[in-house]
Amino acid sequence: MKTIFYIIQKEFLQVFRNRSMLPIIFVVPIVQLIILVNAATFEMKHIRISVVDLDLSSTSRKLVSKFGGSPFYQVRQTTFSYKAAEDEMKKGQVDMILQVPAGFEKKLVCEGQAKVQFVINAINGQTAGLTNAYSTMILLDYNREVVMENTTPAMMAGVKNILTEYSYWYNPKLNYKTYMVPGILVLLVTIIGLLLSGMNIVREKEIGTIEQINVTPIKKIQFIAGKLIPFWIIAMFELAFGLSVGKLLFNIPMEGNLGLIFMSASVYLFVILSFGLLVSTITNTQQQSMLVSFFFMVVFILMSGLFTSIESMPQWAQNLDRLNPVMYFIRIMRMVLLKGSSFADISQHFWSLCIYAVLINSLAIRRYRKVS
């Protein structure tokens, strides 16, 4: 026990004596949390459109003003040449072109139906889909108005209507920040934890000090524990700090039991740090270790379900994602913080993390060899 304590003391001294490490570990992540949370939004506030109204009738003008009046749209350009509008899109200045063909009103009145065109820049498929949905909604609304104005109640008698009402639970205003704070916090803690532990043993190897430790009577398990615990404490502290910042600055809801969060966090960090140490034991230089950690980190982060939804991945990828510890913890954080899920609800994720922790930690201990 005393041996472990000395290693812990040594690790802490090493971290705290390095003046340039401290701000990177403690200040930068919090600053990033504050900045990135504001940036990570899919909310569509300004869909920039270019209007090509070739009809110039009262119906088409009203339609255009419907778009202009919506808070989601911003009319950037009004032109009579489709080419000019497309050029603007090429320059990246507009997201959508609304084109009303000539003879629109006439067709609508004479033939009972007429077309308008939405030309959407679809390089980002997701925003393109949303732009399409919003625009269609506005058009449908307007269509209803036109019908109301031009028909008598008698004509409408046979028309049925289904009223759809929608509501959003747990986050009625669709505030992206409450969703992003827990997720990004997890990412930051993960990056710091994985890097610190991943570089640690390999650094001793590179500098040569590992030999000095190898000749001492320290047992493998003591050595790994001594390396793990300091970073575990740092990361736990960071998580708690980040949560407080989230609460104070972004007022994120904390519906569930905080004890549940920290219980899961303690297991999760154990997984991440052991993972880092495992990487550290199988590599020879810090450069290698960094590359390996980076590779897994990018895969873990992008597959964590924070940026894209897990359900829409193909089945094999969802199966593969069971090996992704970040996925479990982000789910737990969100379920407990936002929805107030109980232990029974998260138990499956929690036990998966526990199994993961045991497996990866014993692997790290086995892979660490005192003989080089």
Place this chain on the structure above:
Amino acid sequence: MKRFRGFVIKEFYHIFRDYRTLLILFGMPAVQLLLFGYVLTNEIKDAKIAIYDPSKDVVTRRISDKILSSGYFLLEKNLHSVAEIGPVFRQGNVKLALIFETDFAQKLEKTGTARVQIIGDASDPNTANMLVNYTTGIISNYLVSMNSAAVPLRIIPEVRMMYNGELKGVYMFVPGLMAMLLMLISALMTSLSITREKELGTMELLLVSPLRPTQVIIGKVFPYVFLSFVDACIILGLGNAVFGVPIQGSIPLLLMECFLYITMALSLGILISSITSSQQVAMLISLVLLMLPTIILSGFIFPVENMPWILQALCYLMPPKYFISIIKSIMLQGNGMAYVWRETLILLGFTSLFLVISIKKFNVRLA
């Protein structure tokens, strides 16, 4: 010149003898692109839905069928009461609940209106928003087809998705992944390889050798230019061959821009290594400071236009943002230099800025 050549060859040996690093360097872009190209889609498929349908008549069944056959939804559970919604959401699988009112078809027939309620689990606001939009869309389409005989004056939207007709996610990931990996390999690897020499003490040896300091730096950086460039080609080639991401614009221009971006990242790496003394610090600076911002503040995943203006201003300080928009513009829209000259100039500016600072900071004496 001969000395310099010898030095560059030494650097190449360093890299090529380390099989593991080399494997990761070339394997990583390929694996990641394949993984993300197949896995990450922005569209929604098979979201779990719970339905509460107390009336169970022809109309509600038809609406449910329409929704379930759309490909967006999978029925997870038929609810027996409204009170079940809370627990079902808390378990975390169901994303959307659909609630019909009692005697739906009867009310629709008699009074002309009936109500249906859609509840989204907005702990994931993005998915909830999209799902609710899809569902309302499906229901109003059903309504339109039901009323098609009765309603005059229909305005039909004709939608054209430019540059990416199938709304593939991989169109976003190719430029994004390039920006991220080139940044990593160039900035990180160079900063690590220079600080490594400092840490091991061999930098002293290099500095007292007849090579001039600039030659030392250029020699260290040179192999990474080569490696990054090969990686860029791997990503472009795979994206094109496997996922059919088109290269509409001119390929020489595209490669030239890649080269410029790589140079920028390398000069950033030199800058980082000139202000740090240990690999650990260099790595933490590059990763912590570069990784998430490159993912989030560059337009890789989140569109810059939607951010608050302060952050937009911050995005303009991020070199990857310019690179991503250049790549998208040339590759997907087929634009020429006339459309990207501004971004190109800005990248050039960044490069020279980083270089000037690192030359000023560079010290021939280490201690």
